[in-house]
Amino acid sequence: MNSVDQYAAQAERLAAQAHHFTYGDGADPGTGHALAAEGQIYATLALAAAQPAPSTAEVFRAEHPDSGITLGHYTSAAAARAHCEALTRLRVRRGGRRVNARAITSAAGVILAALQQHRTSAGIACALDAAGLLNSPERAADLTALRKQLVELETRATAARGIHTKFPDSEHCTHDGEPWPCPTLAALGHD
Structure with missing residues (x-):
């Protein structure tokens, strides 16, 4: 052959x-x-x-x-x-x-x-x-760690958005009392 x-x-x-x-x-x-x-x-x-x-x-x-x-x-x-x-x-x-x-x-x-x-x-x-x-094992491990960190940060951001809500009868945040949208939501990219 x-x-x-x-x-x-x-x-x-x-x-x-x-x-x-x-x-x-x-x-x-x-x-x-x-x-x-x-x-x-x-x-x-x-x-x-x-x-x-x-x-x-x-x-x-x-x-x-x-x-x-x-x-x-x-x-x-x-x-x-x-x-x-x-x-x-x-x-x-x-x-x-x-x-x-x-x-x-x-x-x-x-x-x-x-x-x-x-x-x-x-x-x-x-x-x-x-x-x-x-792709070295170190770089692959770094990418895995970064992806895991991204998931954690997205989870934290979602949780923060959940507790920072607007009072129904005022233009303030229910969590910290700041004017709406509060600085936390502004930093997270609230519309």
């Missing part, structure tokens, strides 16, 4: 697993979408490996037209087109939110280039880090 067949077989296996998790009994669309993205990388590799080596040093570059983001470098126009078409299909929802197709596109391009250079998994991770596409 040559590399084209290996890549194609892996892409087909991942596509079947992705379908199972997204639509079948697996009931985990997030995993299904991640498997589909990985399968697209292998499908792109199969297409790239199937292309004859160019006789010249010609390299095809796929780029998003509006952003200038380079999607990758390829040995043929067909491989570049196949990758772009796969990325277009990648625009799916995962866990109720839109997948960051731009980040996935960038990561896929870096991974593809690293695989074509026969890099190890550590080499691929280094390439992703050099491209600024990795």
Whole structure:
């Protein structure tokens, strides 16, 4: 089995697993979408490996037209087109939110280039880090803490709005007696 067949077989296996998790009994669309993205990388590799080596040093570059983001470098126009078409299909929802197709596109391009250079998994991770596409555990923990703090602050703001109400018969706050709207509500963005 040559590399084209290996890549194609892996892409087909991942596509079947992705379908199972997204639509079948697996009931985990997030995993299904991640498997589909990985399968697209292998499908792109199969297409790239199937292309004859160019006789010249010609390299095809796929780029998003509006952003200038380079999607990758390829040995043929067909491989570049196949990758772009796969990325277009990648625009799916995962866990109720839109997948960051731009980040996935960038990561896929870096991974593809690293695989074509026969890099190890550590080499691929280094390439992703050099491209600024990795999120450190510390940063992930900071984001989680900030999201938790935001929820707490929103809860406090809601509670404050609940106790700062207007007297029915005067233009003052029932909680602190200040003129309506009181400074607390003004700070919270009361209309």
